[in-house]
Amino acid sequence: MAVQSNRMYNSFDTIVIGAGIQGSYTAYHLCQNNKTLLIDQFTLPHSRGSSHGQTRIIRKSYFKAYYTQMMTECYQLWKQLETEANVELFRQTGLLVLGKEGNPEFQTMKSTLVENKIPMESLTYEEFSRRFPLVNLPEEESAVLDKSAGILYADRALRTLQDLFQRLGGTICDGEEVVDIHPGSLVTVTTTAGTYRAKSLVITAGPWTNKLLNHLGLQLPLKTLRIVVCYWKEKVPGTYGIHKGFPCFIRISDSGQHHIYGLPSNEYPGLMKVCYHSGSDVDPDERDIIFQQPLEDVNLLSNFLSKEFPGLDPKPAIVEYCMYTVTPDQDFILDHHPEHRNIVIGAGFSGHGFKLAPVVGKILCELSTGKKPSYDLSPFKMLRFQSNLKSLL
Ligand SMILES: Cc1cc2nc3c(=O)[nH]c(=O)nc-3n(C[C@H](O)[C@H](O)[C@H](O)COP(=O)(O)OP(=O)(O)OC[C@H]3O[C@@H](n4cnc5c(N)ncnc54)[C@H](O)[C@@H]3O)c2cc1C
Structure with missing residues (x-):
């Protein structure tokens, strides 16, 4: 992965922390209209999180119908990505x-x-x-x-998204761990290598989510x-x-x-x-x-x-x-930080999030740019865990 670290321009519309599949898809959606920075603590590609490996299952069979409904658009968006990048990402197997x-x-x-x-x-x-x-x-x-089910070529999908993101003008800073986050109308993100500011921040840090949310006075039941x-x-x-x-x-x-x-x-x-x-x-x-x-x-x-x-x-x-x-109910968390609306969190993908990343990314993009979300987000709100949300403020 070519590291594109452009320290002269450290102000962005949106910063995304975490270049797993959720952060990479979010950044790809965002960069179509926004100046976007995608940060990861490890040099890309890496196998230390949840999105590595060659394959994932993609399916419409779910016992919660809202995922089945989201999958219709996911299939379209995966197809669109294949066409745009001219790579095979999906293989139908049933x-x-x-x-x-x-x-x-x-x-x-x-x-x-x-x-x-x-x-x-x-x-x-x-x-x-x-x-x-x-x-x-x-x-x-x-x-x-x-x-309709099959296999997604996971590593290839991740690489494709990150390449397209950069081709569309997005900036990737990899090998930089985020060590501090300062909320405000401009959010300040400090990494082991620099400081960046943006109007909004998306946190898609996978298993490290609660470590990062410590900086923002919040702990999720993950x-x-x-x-x-x-x-x-x-x-x-x-x-x-x-x-x-x-x-x-x-x-x-x-x-x-x-x-x-x-x-x-x-x-x-x-x-x-x-x-x-x-x-x-x-x-x-x-x-x-x-x-x-x-x-x-x-x-x-x-x-x-x-x-x-x-x-x-x-x-x-x-x-x-x-x-x-x-998460306790295996549903995702796709929501604003309860006290800082310009900070959006995508977490708790509970072992079934890869296939849904195109729509997750779209929703996180909508939330962070103030657009009306395309889906009913009630199953994904933090408030459903009100009794076990920990505010550290
Ligand atoms: C074995 C296995 C099989 C699976 N099978 C399927 C399947 O068949 N179908 C399916 O749909 N899903 C499947 N999943 C689930 C799916 O892979 C995950 O839901 C998805 O990869 C989660 O992606 P993520 O972007 O949230 O997390 P991650 O991929 O973990 O990305 C988080 C990123 O944040 C970065 N980060 C964290 N903290 C910091 C920091 N402080 N500073 C900078 N960067 C930071 C990390 O380095 C990491 O790159 C499977 C998962 C596993 C483990």
Whole structure:
């Protein structure tokens, strides 16, 4: 990444802190009409936050209908970005949603797909076994295929946005940690390398959000989780491969456990990515310090795969780390700072924010430029956590 550090012009319309997918998409929307600065603490690209890695699932199947509705525009904006940059960012694979008929989340995901007229198929146990002979679906479960779903090429998307942002006149200062923020009609942001001022500030700092909000007297009810990203070897290379038309999947779990999800083998030849949708609490600056092998998550995945994916070696071939920043209800926070309206916060993407970044970025851009937001933001307001918002003022 070419670092463009133009200290002579340290005044901007908007500063965005955090060049993960949310900050980069926000900056890209902003720079169409604004003089925008995007700051990141690490030299770009980096793998220390939540947006790195080659792939993410994109889908319209959600059990909260407002995400399904936002996804319509997300698909259009991802497509627009592909066209503008002339790169492939999306690959349609379909997504199997697996679960018990009696599970309310499974039922709602299914009905949301039907109500929103998303192309889908309901598969009985028999149909499923015929179509996917190398997955042992438990007899009490059934499957829905969200045909519009697929894979987003994550690292490539991030690079594309940051390149376009710079081509459109935006400034990136990477390798600069923000160490202080001073609110006011002009917000002052101090980094390890300089001081910048802007009419508005957007904070998209992922797992570091609360560390930054300390400077602004606010703490959000966010938890940072270390996610173990496991890749599993196909006994016969290509068995669950993207080239063989194998889809992504989400297994809706019962009994208080979290979901398991997987992507067809693609990014590392012969290896399928299958992960557990939760992890253990971690300080984001200590994500990669592993004192003890996180056996619990890996064992859970191993057991699942040995029963249901007999074509995979149930011992992970590669283990990597990533982070979720989760809110108590797993809904995002997209809102103004309660006391400083020209400071906008996008946080708590709860392990499902990548696909929604085009619309998240649009909303954060609208909030920071005083425009009416295009979506009903009531599910994303901080006030829903009034009892556990900490004001440090
Ligand atoms: C294993 C895994 C799988 C996932 N799968 C999916 C999926 O299939 N589909 C999906 O939609 N989503 C998925 N997600 C979620 C998605 O990746 C995240 O919601 C998204 O990447 C969050 O992006 P972000 O920009 O908020 O955070 P980040 O990417 O963490 O970006 C925050 C940035 O802020 C910077 N920063 C922080 N503090 C400072 C500071 N003081 N000064 C300067 N810079 C600072 C950081 O360096 C970082 O670059 C997954 C996440 C993980 C971990």
